[in-house]
Amino acid sequence: MTEKESKRVLTVCPYCGTGCGLYLVVEKGRVVGIEPDGLHPVNEGELCVKGYYGYQHIDNTERLTSPLIKKDGKFVAVHWEEALDFVARQLAKIKQESGPDAIALFASARATNEENYVAQKFARAVIGTNNVDHCARL
Amino acid sequence: MLNSFVIANPNRCLGCYTCVVACSAAHRKSGLQAAPRLHITYSPRGTMPVQCRHCEDAPCAVVCPVNAIEIRDGMVLVKEQACIGCKMCALVCPFGAITMNGTFPPSIPKPAGQVQSLLAWLAGQKTVAIKCDLCCSSTDGPQCVKVCPTKALQLIAGDQVERLIKLKRISSVAVVDSILNEEGE
Amino acid sequence: MTNSIPEIGKNTEVIFVIGSNTAECHPLVARQIIKARERGARLIVADPRLTEMANKADIWLRVPAGYNIPLINCLLHVIIKEGLFDSAFIKEHTEGFDDVKQAVEEFTPACVAGLTGIPEQDLIEAARLYARAGAASIIYCMGVTQFSFGTATVVALSNLAAITGNLGRPGTGVNPLRGQNNVQGACDMGCLPNSLPGYLNVTDQKNRARFEKEWGVKLPAKVGIKISEVPDAILDGCIRALYVFGENPVMSDPDSNHFRHAVEHLDLLVVQDIFLTETARLADVVLPAACWGEKDGTFSNTERRVQRVRKAVDPPGEALPDWQVFSALARLLDYHKMNYLHPREIWEEVRRLVPEKFGGITYQRLDQERGINWPCPAEDHPGTPILYQGGKFSTPSGKAVLRPVLFDPVQVPGEKAASFKNPLTGSLSELPDETYPFVLTTGRRVYHYHTGTMTRRCEPLDQVGPKQLIEINPVDAARLGIADGDFVKLSTRRGSIAATAWVTERVPEKTVFTTFHFWEANVNELTNHTTDPVSGIPEIKVAAVQVKKISPAEAKQLYEEKKEKYLVDLTREVATKFSQGRR
Numbered sequence A: 001m002t003e004k005e006s007k008r009v010l011t012v013c014p015y016c017g018t019g020c021g022l023y024l025v026v027e028k029g030r031v032v033g034i035e036p037d038g039l040h041p042v043n044e045g046e047l048c049v050k051g052y053y054g055y056q057h058i059d060n061t062e063r064l065t066s067p068l069i070k071k072d073g074k075f076v077a078v079h080w081e082e083a084l085d086f087v088a089r090q091l092a093k094i095k096q097e098s099g100p101d102a103i104a105l106f107a108s109a110r111a112t113n114e115e116n117y118v119a120q121k122f123a124r125a126v127i128g129t130n131n132v133d134h135c136a137r138l
Numbered sequence B: 001m002l003n004s005f006v007i008a009n010p011n012r013c014l015g016c017y018t019c020v021v022a023c024s025a026a027h028r029k030s031g032l033q034a035a036p037r038l039h040i041t042y043s044p045r046g047t048m049p050v051q052c053r054h055c056e057d058a059p060c061a062v063v064c065p066v067n068a069i070e071i072r073d074g075m076v077l078v079k080e081q082a083c084i085g086c087k088m089c090a091l092v093c094p095f096g097a098i099t100m101n102g103t104f105p106p107s108i109p110k111p112a113g114q115v116q117s118l119l120a121w122l123a124g125q126k127t128v129a130i131k132c133d134l135c136c137s138s139t140d141g142p143q144c145v146k147v148c149p150t151k152a153l154q155l156i157a158g159d160q161v162e163r164l165i166k167l168k169r170i171s172s173v174a175v176v177d178s179i180l181n182e183e184g185e
Numbered sequence C: 001m002t003n004s005i006p007e008i009g010k011n012t013e014v015i016f017v018i019g020s021n022t023a024e025c026h027p028l029v030a031r032q033i034i035k036a037r038e039r040g041a042r043l044i045v046a047d048p049r050l051t052e053m054a055n056k057a058d059i060w061l062r063v064p065a066g067y068n069i070p071l072i073n074c075l076l077h078v079i080i081k082e083g084l085f086d087s088a089f090i091k092e093h094t095e096g097f098d099d100v101k102q103a104v105e106e107f108t109p110a111c112v113a114g115l116t117g118i119p120e121q122d123l124i125e126a127a128r129l130y131a132r133a134g135a136a137s138i139i140y141c142m143g144v145t146q147f148s149f150g151t152a153t154v155v156a157l158s159n160l161a162a163i164t165g166n167l168g169r170p171g172t173g174v175n176p177l178r179g180q181n182n183v184q185g186a187c188d189m190g191c192l193p194n195s196l197p198g199y200l201n202v203t204d205q206k207n208r209a210r211f212e213k214e215w216g217v218k219l220p221a222k223v224g225i226k227i228s229e230v231p232d233a234i235l236d237g238c239i240r241a242l243y244v245f246g247e248n249p250v251m252s253d254p255d256s257n258h259f260r261h262a263v264e265h266l267d268l269l270v271v272q273d274i275f276l277t278e279t280a281r282l283a284d285v286v287l288p289a290a291c292w293g294e295k296d297g298t299f300s301n302t303e304r305r306v307q308r309v310r311k312a313v314d315p316p317g318e319a320l321p322d323w324q325v326f327s328a329l330a331r332l333l334d335y336h337k338m339n340y341l342h343p344r345e346i347w348e349e350v351r352r353l354v355p356e357k358f359g360g361i362t363y364q365r366l367d368q369e370r371g372i373n374w375p376c377p378a379e380d381h382p383g384t385p386i387l388y389q390g391g392k393f394s395t396p397s398g399k400a401v402l403r404p405v406l407f408d409p410v411q412v413p414g415e416k417a418a419s420f421k422n423p424l425t426g427s428l429s430e431l432p433d434e435t436y437p438f439v440l441t442t443g444r445r446v447y448h449y450h451t452g453t454m455t456r457r458c459e460p461l462d463q464v465g466p467k468q469l470i471e472i473n474p475v476d477a478a479r480l481g482i483a484d485g486d487f488v489k490l491s492t493r494r495g496s497i498a499a500t501a502w503v504t505e506r507v508p509e510k511t512v513f514t515t516f517h518f519w520e521a522n523v524n525e526l527t528n529h530t531t532d533p534v535s536g537i538p539e540i541k542v543a544a545v546q547v548k549k550i551s552p553a554e555a556k557q558l559y560e561e562k563k564e565k566y567l568v569d570l571t572r573e574v575a576t577k578f579s580q581g582r583r
């Protein structure tokens, strides 16, 4: 598949819990539109306003594109290595000083199952705490 | 033939705005004002989008001082370029289907950062009469009808009106018949 | 949900919607309700607001915000009094009926009508309609749960379904609508302080052993801290570091000033997100994430349907999918059992560890089917759209456990509760008074989503919903001299916001409604963080509030204050300085 061709990618709406099926219309490596999935048993070829038109954030110019660290109160762009190294060292330090339960993780009801699984595994197996929760209640 | 128009069934309408945004997106795409041409209207009696009925003797076209509104191809259309924004059409429309709006023409980008502000004032816009044009510049008909998830919106074509009226006549015979028969018993 | 969404359109005869603005928050579920109505199903809606669902209801019970329990208990009362319950189902499949019977005794239609203002006859009709249906479905959402007695209310609803035998059959059930695409999945995957993936209780040694073997480490046994308890835990010094991904608690958590204050005391705040959200602006480290459409994986919708999401485009700049970030961090922290090459490998691990629920769901199957409802233990298993079929429940006795639910708006009915074995109680934590005479309730609008991080950056959506609106009843508006479009200021004990008034009958008298989509006027600065003792859900849906008309100049001043408070300009500043997106 070259960058120039257009394609349709079957996926699921990222908004509410209804989980409607839809296609992303991709042209030249960008999402340019949405089409409902006619075979999906829940939405049966229909979508709501967010399903149809809630995709432009993908291409928004304010997307974060590099890790940032706050230095002297100002954000500075850094490489992944530096950012991860910093986070890892800080987490290790706090864990050593105050125990694993001094660290909490908020997972995401917006991320995939796989990512949430990995996140709670990170909290439980790597950090060693059950302080992991997400915004289900909000 | 009579003019065509789009009408909503309030028993099906969810007030979900899909039609409104589809309208706006379609017109933006064809280089017209992006303001939506149908308006979700909430009332204790029900909710539905309100839009132009494409009247046969359209009062808006009659009052327009610069002939910016014309009846053509079975529709009532505003020539946005000719409109001077005098608001007369909006006032005479019995359905409130015309709004005056001045969204940015697509050629002028919105100033960065002004996503929304409480007291925003936008420079460089032209205020014109905005109304439904049955998406005459798109190939697959009114976009609101196409996207409505409950199929509450319907395009009633001119010839369909006459057919519907005929059906009503037939059922009215049945009504009279039943009343007379009851009396006779 | 105990049942699946398409059943509503196909099988349900009576739909009871409570605390859910389905038309705006789950439009495609509302579509199924419309479908059901057109085939003759009847609709009962309990909501303080005249939502689109209420507008279409056969019976609309205008319950004041916070009075769900007396309403439900009253329905139970009528059903029991008139003998409309399913005695065979109660006998074979439930326990605790007598306690419930006794507990709802006092909730007579006359008494509840007096308490809530709902006409007596409507309560009786609704109870009869629900109980007599061949298949009745309860649909609820945050308007039921977001109270300090949310759990109690849900139990009351399950009592209602159980005594009428509306469980385990097509078109029945107790069906919560999940607000976010993958809340169900995040819970299923164990992102809860008390449970491992597959809802395995973390305090049980047997459960931990299952994971310890695969993960190669000893796991902590102590139940963790819930989201709603985190701010206080930070202020007590118990929590020093917070790692947040794909979430914006400064906007979404109740009493957000309290949360913000707590966050300032952290030693480390890491935020991983797709934009510099209101929360990310306060962080020490911000990590760029890939968003929907840029990564592979699965989501689980509200009916437990696991579905495949696919990558369509590359993430901008150096942004990475969240799972890769966690894997990399684990390696740095010397843990080497998180080296995955593709989300499929992660899912395989989940299947291995929780075969009873996910064993039969493979990526290969998901490529052929439009999602599979768990539990699905084997690859030839079709999935389980309907739970509790044949009246088999997941309790030790295999029976549904009915629990008495008591309520008093002013004071927890402790004394009355003492006479029961296993009671749940409810009482409002904040009632209107002289200074704060209105009730504030919150929710969403159809064209925006949650904290607006994504939808406010989608121009077509922002165009129809550019600003916050506060709904106020015409009677109140007239008394306060507020006209549609005027600026209004809302204040509670916790904060103030200002926005435009929408004078409408959608809200009842003495009640105002607004949303948390806009930082300009974030209702969560006003909401209450008192929580439910069982689930930890905060009482977001009701607070005592003061309503005042203000001038445009005052509104502008408040707007400037909020702009500063939420560091709004920072996002653009960072974007212009560092963004290297694909545009």
Ligand code: SF4
Pocket: A013, A014, A015, A016, A017, A018, A019, A020, A043, A047, A048, A049, A050, A051, A052, C026, C027, C028, C029
């Ligand atoms: S299209 Fe609308 S109803 Fe369907 S999942 Fe998306 S937000 Fe929900």
